[in-house]
Amino acid sequence: MDCVFCKIINKEIPSLIVYEDAKVLCIIPKDMEVYGHTLILPKKHFNDIFDIHNADLQDIMRIAKKLSIGFRTKLGATGVNILHASGKDAGQSVQHFHLHLFPRFKDDNINAWPQLPKKNFNKEEVLHGITFMDGI
Numbered sequence: 001m002d003c004v005f006c007k008i009i010n011k012e013i014p015s016l017i018v019y020e021d022a023k024v025l026c027i028i029p030k031d032m033e034v035y036g037h038t039l040i041l042p043k044k045h046f047n048d049i050f051d052i053h054n055a056d057l058q059d060i061m062r063i064a065k066k067l068s069i070g071f072r073t074k075l076g077a078t079g080v081n082i083l084h085a086s087g088k089d090a091g092q093s094v095q096h097f098h099l100h101l102f103p104r105f106k107d108d109n110i111n112a113w114p115q116l117p118k119k120n121f122n123k124e125e126v127l128h129g130i131t132f133m134d135g136i
């Protein structure tokens with residue numbers, strides 16, 4: 001498998017490691033777009049949200065919370081954004097599940113929340129298509 005994140009996890013490619021344990025590796029990405037921008041990777045290869053095992057996702061989210069608290073105490077961050085893409089149409093660039101964690105600071109002028117044009121969808125019709133009230 002030719003996965004750049006697996007190569008980083010296996011130390012075939014050097015990286016700047018923020019945190020590592022038996023299941024998770026957190027690194028500074030090649031292109032750091034925000035001060036403290038960190039990638040959180042499961043050490044096992046999963047393509048995306050559709051195939052990651054629940055236990056591995058829990059590990060990832062547990063570390064996302066720990067790093068968020070760490071950014072607050074070590075960097076003085078006042079908030080975080082957690083960004084994720086699953087699938088090419090969602091903008092996923094590396095096919096190995098990962099989260100982007102952005103520490104946020106007062107007046108940092110980063111717009112990590114896209115401004116989407118308002119559209120008048122029929123909400124009842126949409127709800128009919130996506131309701132899971134009868135179970136998932």
Ligand SMILES: [Zn+2]
Pocket residue numbers: 003004005006007044045046095096
């Ligand atoms: Zn991989």
